[in-house]
Amino acid sequence: MRSVLVLNGPNLNLLGHRSPEFYGRQTLAQIENSCRTWSSEVGLEIEFLQSNSESTMIDAIQRAMSIHSGIIINAAAYTSTSIALRDAIEASKLPCIEIHLSNIYAREKWRSDSYLSAVSVGVICGFRETSYRLAILAMADLLES
Numbered sequence: 002m003r004s005v006l007v008l009n010g011p012n013l014n015l016l017g018h019r020s021p022e023f024y025g026r027q028t029l030a031q032i033e034n035s036c037r038t039w040s041s042e043v044g045l046e047i048e049f050l051q052s053n054s055e056s057t058m059i060d061a062i063q064r065a066m067s068i069h070s071g072i073i074i075n076a077a078a079y080t081s082t083s084i085a086l087r088d089a090i091e092a093s094k095l096p097c098i099e100i101h102l103s104n105i106y107a108r109e110k111w112r113s114d115s116y117l118s119a120v121s122v123g124v125i126c127g128f129r130e131t132s133y134r135l136a137i138l139a140m141a142d143l144l145e146s
């Protein structure tokens with residue numbers, strides 16, 4: 002079975018009570034459980050990770066090169082700051098989907114200045130936890146084609 006890294010960046014461990022008007026009320030553990038269900042429905046395994054550290058995220062992407070077939074990433078605030086994450090994704094040569102819970106285009110301008118979009122196959126944002134579901138469906142399609 003193909004496997005996918007679902008990688009979550011800084012402060013996403015606070016989901017559930019952090020700015021619910023943007024991110025909804027589900028905790029990251031609840032989202033992880035849903036992702037496990039959604040991925041098994043489309044024949045994918047997932048490794049689900051969260052880190053507040055940029056270097057841990059880069060290490061996870063480098064490790065993914067040898068064990069996973071794709072990357073789904075919510076890099077949170079690192080989306081707008083991290084050239085290093087961008088380079089790691091590019092170097093991995095794995096198909097990547099950038100996701101966000103909130104609609105980053107409807108918020109502060111800098112949130113949509115993403116270093117990751119150009120090295121991603123596509124971007125999904127604004128659907129809260131359903132952004133993860135849509136990304137899993139899209140990744141399953143990508144890996145089948």
Ligand code: DQA
Pocket residue numbers: 011012013075076077078079080100101102103104105112
């Ligand atoms: C986020 C959007 C980012 O701008 C923000 O820094 C986050 C979460 C989202 O999922 O909507 O932490 O990536």
